[in-house]
Amino acid sequence: MFDQPATIVELQNLFVAYQDKLALEDVTLSIKAGEFWGILGPNGSGKTTMLRAMVGLLPLLSGSVKVFGRPVDRLGDVRQRIGYVPQHSRIDMYFPIQVREAVMLGRCGKIGLARRPDRSDHEAVARALQLVDLEDLANRQIGQLSGGQRQRVLIARALALMPDLLLLDEPTAALDVGASESFYAWLHQMHTKLSSTLVIVSHDVGVVSRYVTAVACLNRRLVAHGLPHEVLNRDTLEGMYGCDAMFFRHGDVPHLVVSREQTDVTRNRKLTDE
């Protein structure tokens, strides 16, 4: 992308609140072209809020968000370069729509107001369906899919745009191990070959740290950010999760450990339940 500015997403002293409760506090972060960011943090730490702020779904209390150099409330046509996979979509399971049509709607803005999809649109949809392995289910009504398959529809919908910036909010939460592995492998490819900029929210510290080039740890504030091996140490995790957690490797799979309980948990979701 020759016209791509070096900084793709820029958050500056960002504050976001729901009613009177702060969800993000003074977050400053800059995401450069071609980077692959992992966003970590316990439940309710503001990860989803941060991604939603990046696509202009939330009013900002103060500070600024710029994407592709444009203020987020005036994104205009750069919206067509952003793919967003929400954590919880409020879509209606019984809505009379098939997988293929739902994925096509991801290109709704790109196709243009009052226009019909043409061949390139159909090709992009076919490719997106292929990438998430949903070709066989393309004509199914979305309610007749499993939870993981439905999540793949949301991913395909974002991919149908062939975005330069892909924002993923826990995209693998409902995927089985195989689908999750191949999805990460594919993300890795997209990152290395197409030099797309990726931001992924996940609780899979181990998997994330294997693929990402940078990590941000959120707990309303930005607790730490930087290279994965620098950030993912005892102090930051302790600061972030507020308990005596630590991070170690055996083999090449990193684990999170809570010393108090002496239990090994790969999914740190459990840690935050305390």
Next chain:
Amino acid sequence: MEILGYTFMQRALWSATLIGALCALIGVYVVLRSMSFIGAGIAHASFGGVALGFILGVNPFFTTVIFCTLTAWAIAFVSDKQKIREDAAVGIFFASTMAFGVLLIGLMRGYNVDLYSYIFGNILAVSRFDLYSSLILGVVVVGLIALFYKEFLLLTFDPEMARVVGLPVRTLNLLMLTLVALTVVLSIKSVGVVLVSALIVTPAASAFLLTDDFKKMMWFSVGIGVGASWLGLFLSTWLNVASGAAIVMTVTLIFFLCFLFSPQRRRMKQRMSRLKQLIKS
């Protein structure tokens, strides 16, 4: 069948076709977006519009179009601020616009207005003007739905994604509400203020039970709407009862037939519970 030779009956049939189709088409969005209550609210607002037309001495059709559209926009504006829920906003306008109409009629003491036909409709009294205005506005409504097919679909299916991909969500919302208002106004002469929302909601709700495909749902809904309007019209002339009521009873009967004999009875229970949520008002 010699009744078809009468002009009033031919007009009634044309009107039944146009209105049956239009209401059923817009009803698909109304049902899927859980806007049934808004439909009813706009319909009742038309009472105020009709009264306004009488007191100003102009054709109530024009005052009603303007009054209903403005009411629809007002509902959107008040609930858009997020301070108040949409159903509360509808409830407020529902009653106040009717009260406004009642007040106006009270002011026209001694003035003999055939309000009964506006409340319950009389498809046999449809004039040439009514028919042509229905035709023109009907073409406009269908044209806009065809033009913004994918935009309205995304707005209905996933409004949040519609914002993310950059659709002019607010404008499209207002446009859709305007189309609902126009449809309601067109139908009042035939089926009346009270019954019009049934003609909007019931065919689409029946179609929802029959198919998993959005376009098919539109076609089924239109088929059911037109079929029920014809059947109801013939029943009403045959039994000599009010046409609006006969049409609504027919379409309700069709709904229950769909409910009982749907090809997808297996998944019916889930769909029914979803439908109940959609049209909880």
